[in-house]
Amino acid sequence: MKIGQRLRSQVCGGEVIVIRADGITADLETGGQPLVDAASGGSPQPTVQADxxxxxxxxxxxxxxxxxxxxxxxxxxxxxxxxxxxxxLTTSQAKTLPASD
Structure with a gap:
């Protein structure tokens, strides 16, 4: 996994882009299956509800x-x-900007 890589789910239509990957040695998963490179083609087998x-x-x-x-x-x-x-993974919180006067 590298920065800028697009990954897609094998079990739903989800896709992500890697922003940071420090010390990553395993696969990112959803629905019990690893995410694969989005450029690899194929279509997901929908087994997980998107809601x-x-x-x-x-x-x-x-x-x-x-x-x-x-x-x-x-x-x-x-x-x-x-x-x-x-x-x-948890939702990242927005960083507060410094106040400008």
Whole structure:
């Protein structure tokens, strides 16, 4: 997994772009299947409902004490949570801008 790579789900229509991938050694998953390169072709086999998953335009992230940092941006909504190493990714919170007077 590398920065700028587009990944798509094999079980729903979801797609993401990798924003940050520090110390990543496993696959990002949804619906129990790893996401694959979006350029690989093929079409997903819809087995996960899209209303319970990741939302378009949102950033999802995972960070832990071992130095692993993963951040993706959703370009097509999909079903099921995004999972890395058995842990679900959480919605990234917007950073506050400094006040200007």
């Amino acid at each position: 319970a998953g990741f939302l378009i335009g949102k950033r999802y992230e995972l960070g832990n004490d071992s130095g692993t940092r993963l951040e993706v941006m959703v370009t097509r909504a999909g079903g099921g949570p995004l999972i890395y190493g058995g842990q679900p």
